Amino acid sequence: MRTRTTTARTGLAAALTALLALAGCTSADQSPRGTATPAASAPAPAQGNGSGSGYQGPRPQDQNLLAWTGDPGDAGHVTAQSAAGVGGRVTLVRIVLREPTTVSNIWLGLAGIDPNAQLSNCYLGLYNTGGTRLASTADISPQLMTDAVAKPLPLARPFTAAPGTYFIALLLNGNWATNALTLKSTGAGISVNAGLTPPNLRYSTVLTGQTSLPDTLNLAEQSTSTINTGWASQWYALS
Template identity: 30%
Template structure:
C-alpha cells in the first residue's frame, strides 16, 4: 500500500548473488518491520504500522521504499527468507529522506526485542565551531550617492605681474606693462615689409620662375594650348581620336615572325598536343564520334546507338541518370526511349524530371499517357539554365499494372559497379534512390544513391 503523501521516505536496494558460478539464482523475500512497531508521522498526522515486503527479482535484486529517519527514533527489523540459506534477522538504521541506500552500506545490528523502546538521552554539549566558510561573491555596486555641497572658493591666484616677478622680472608693475607695449610696437608695417600680400594673389612674387622651380613644377603652366611646337594639347585635341586602321601585321606574330606569339600566350594548345584543364564543348563531330551537339541536343548519358537492349523498370523506384554539361545552356526537353510499352498506368504516378547535382528537383512532367507505346519520347519541362562544368540527373519514376521497358546499355552482372567505377554515391552515373514512391521527391540525399543494375536508362536533354 502506498505511504500517505508527505511522509519522508528513502529507497533501500540490494542484490543476493550465488557464491559460485552455476549456483542458481537466489529467490525469496525480505520483510521490513519498524521497531517500535507503531510509527507516528507528525508531518501528516498518520499512524504507520505493519510490515513491508520485498521479493527478490530474477537476478536476486530488490528495491523497496521505506519510511526515512524522522523526529521519532526507530529502526527497521529485517527478516530474510532466502533459498539456499537459513533465515536471518537483524536491524538497520533508516536512511535520510530522498536518498537511495545500498543494504551492503548500512550498519547491521542484532535484532531487537518486540518490546524495544527508544529512550532519548540527555542532550550532549555543543560541538566546536566549524571552520569559516569561503567568502561569498561581491554584491552588485550600490547606487551613486548624492553630490556633496559646493566647496569654498580657493585663495586668489597671483597676477601676471607677480608671476613675472617670480620669474625674475625686476621693476614696477608699470615698468612691466611698458615692456609689453614695447614688444608689441615691434610688429609694425615696417616690420612686415617684404612679405606676400594675400590680396596680391602672388603677383608680388619677385621671381615667379624661381618659385615654380622651388616647388618642383615644370613649364607646362606657362605654355599656350595649340597644335604646334611649344604648345600643350587640349583634352579634345583631334590627334587623340585618330580612328585610322592599323597596318596589317599578323605575319609578325606567326611562328618565326619578329613578334611571334606562343600558343600559351593566347590560351591555345601547341601543335604537339597538351592538356585541357577545363570543360570542352564540341559542336559537331569530335575524334570521329558524333557529339550531342551534332544531334541538336545539349547532353546525353551516352551515344544512343549504344543503347542495345531494354529493361522493365521496377514500379515505385526513382531511377537517376547523370548528364554532364560542357557549356552553359538552357534546356526545356527531356528525351527518353520506351523499348517495350507498359500498360494501365496508375493515375498521376508516372513522371520524368530534372534534378541538380545537390538532389533538388528543378522541373518535372507527368508522362502517364506516354508509357503505352514504344518510341523515343520528348517531354517538355519548364526552361532551366544549366551551368558549364556541372552535372545533373534525369529522374524517372513509373507505377503501372505493367511498367514500361526502357532502352539501356549494358545489363551484365556487375554493371552497377563497373559503370560507376571510381565514383562516390553522390556522383553516380546510373543510380536508384528509394522505393515505394508515387511522385518525384522535391529533393533527395545524393549520398544515399545506390548503383543501378543497368547502364541506363538512356536519356538526353536539350532545348
C-alpha cells in the same frame, strides 16, 4: 688585260651554270639536285581526344540535342524491371552539361510498351548535385503507353542551366508486364559505378513509395541494389 680575263671567267662560269641547269644537275637557285630546300614544318594532325578540333565521334549537337548519356547509335539493347522492382523508386542517372543552356525536354528511349499496363504518377525530372529538384515533367504515363521510340518529354517549365553535373530522375508507378515496358539501353551494366561512391554515382536509386518527385533528395542515400539487377543502362538526353 685583267679586266678581259675577269670578264671571260665570269662569262665561262655563267655558261657552265646554264649547262648544268639544262642537264638537270642543279636547280634554278644553283643548289644540287636532290638537296631538300628548307620549308615550313606542317602542323601535326589534331588528335581526337575529347578536346580540340580533332574528330571526336558523334556529339549531341549533331542531333540537335544538348547532352546525352551515350550515343543513341550504340543504344541497341533494352532494359526491363518489374513494377515491384522500380515502382515508387526514384532512379537517378548522372549527366553533364558543358556550357550554359536552356533545357526544355528530357528525352527517354522507349523500347517497348505494354498496352495492358495501368500507369499513373510517372515523371521525369532534373536535380542538381545538392539534391534540389530544378525541373520536372507532368505525368508521362500516357506517353509510356504509345510509340516505342525515343521521344522528348517537355518540362513543365524550361530550365536555364549552368555548366555542371546534374541528375535525370525517373519515377514509375503502376502495373505492367516486366518484359513489355522496356527502355533503350546505353550498354552499361553493374560496372557503371566503378570507382564511385554516393553522392556521385552515375546510376542509382533513392527512396521507395514515391508518387511524385520530391523537392529535395539526399544523394548520400544513393543505392545500387536495383541498378545491379539490370536497371543500370537507361538512355536519356536533354534538349
